[in-house]
Amino acid sequence: MNALRRNVLKGAAGAGTVAVAVAAGLLKPTQAMAAWNKAAFDAKNVGDAMKGLGVSAPADSKDITIKAPDIAENGAVVPVEVTSGIAGTTAIAIIAEKNATPLVGSYNLSGGTQGFISTRIKMGQTSLVRAVVTAGGKSYTAAKEVKVTIGGCGG
Amino acid sequence: MAEPMRIRATMAGDVADVKVLMNHPMETGQRKDAKTGQLVPAHFIQEVTATLNGATVLAADLGSGISRNPYLGFKVKGAKAGDKVSVNWTDNKGDKNSAEATIG
Numbered sequence: 001m002n003a004l005r006r007n008v009l010k011g012a013a014g015a016g017t018v019a020v021a022v023a024a025g026l027l028k029p030t031q032a033m034a035a036w037n038k039a040a041f042d043a044k045n046v047g048d049a050m051k052g053l054g055v056s057a058p059a060d061s062k063d064i065t066i067k068a069p070d071i072a073e074n075g076a077v078v079p080v081e082v083t084s085g086i087a088g089t090t091a092i093a094i095i096a097e098k099n100a101t102p103l104v105g106s107y108n109l110s111g112g113t114q115g116f117i118s119t120r121i122k123m124g125q126t127s128l129v130r131a132v133v134t135a136g137g138k139s140y141t142a143a144k145e146v147k148v149t150i151g152g153c154g155g
Numbered sequence: 156m157a158e159p160m161r162i163r164a165t166m167a168g169d170v171a172d173v174k175v176l177m178n179h180p181m182e183t184g185q186r187k188d189a190k191t192g193q194l195v196p197a198h199f200i201q202e203v204t205a206t207l208n209g210a211t212v213l214a215a216d217l218g219s220g221i222s223r224n225p226y227l228g229f230k231v232k233g234a235k236a237g238d239k240v241s242v243n244w245t246d247n248k249g250d251k252n253s254a255e256a257t258i259g
Binding site: 040041101109110 | 170174181183185201202207210211212213214215216217218219220221222223225226227228229230231232233234
């Protein structure tokens with residue numbers, strides 16, 4: 001009897017934590033709009049950058065397309081286009097995994113803005129370029145490797 | 156920073172294709188000056204906001220990993236020719252710039 005009661009309590013506490021985490025995740029975009037997300041941009045590895053963005057364990061998605069060159073001759077200017085086919089995309093982040101500070105940009109989309117961002121990034125060395133898409137409070141990701149012959153950071 | 160910013164917005168069906176070219180050195184803070192050997196201080200755009208007829212459509216945070224003279228392209232559904240697109244940016248030194256264009 002008592003053991004069952006314990007389990008029920010534990011279950012309730014567990015569900016509570018999830019709800020708090022979800023609320024924190026939903027609050028993130030508004031915070032990012034108010035102030036530059038220093039923690040995420042100063043992060044030195046991909047895990048910390050994602051944590052700074054409020055993203056954890058995003059699911060791989062085939063609906064995200066990353067258009068970038070297979071080989072970039074000049075790492076200072078690498079054109080990257082991210083298209084998200086996921087309905088209700090509200091944010092896109094671009095991460096160059098092996099850069100000194102991996103997070104390159106995070107874009108909050110509102111109004112009629114579609115899941116599409118095109119930009120040019122710097123890459124220190126050959127690495128994966130990762131896109132993290134937020135849609136309906138969930139996170140999705142996809143990555144594409146770009147080979148860099150001349151680095152664009154510090155050179 | 157009185158360098159101009161260029162915005163081009165064109166309609167493709169019911170979607171406005173907006174392209175923005177900003178003028179900015181985007182220093183990472185990791186590059187050394189070739190002459191003095193000193194690190195060049197970080198100087199990069201941190202926040203970019205785009206509005207369509209006054210309503211925010213894109214709020215971006217950028218890091219130093221964006222290339223010099225940043226290019227930004229995005230697409231807004233439901234816009235129409237004649238609508239006003241305005242873009243503002245702020246860098247880590249507090250410099251600001253803004254520009255406005257009409258969708259053609």
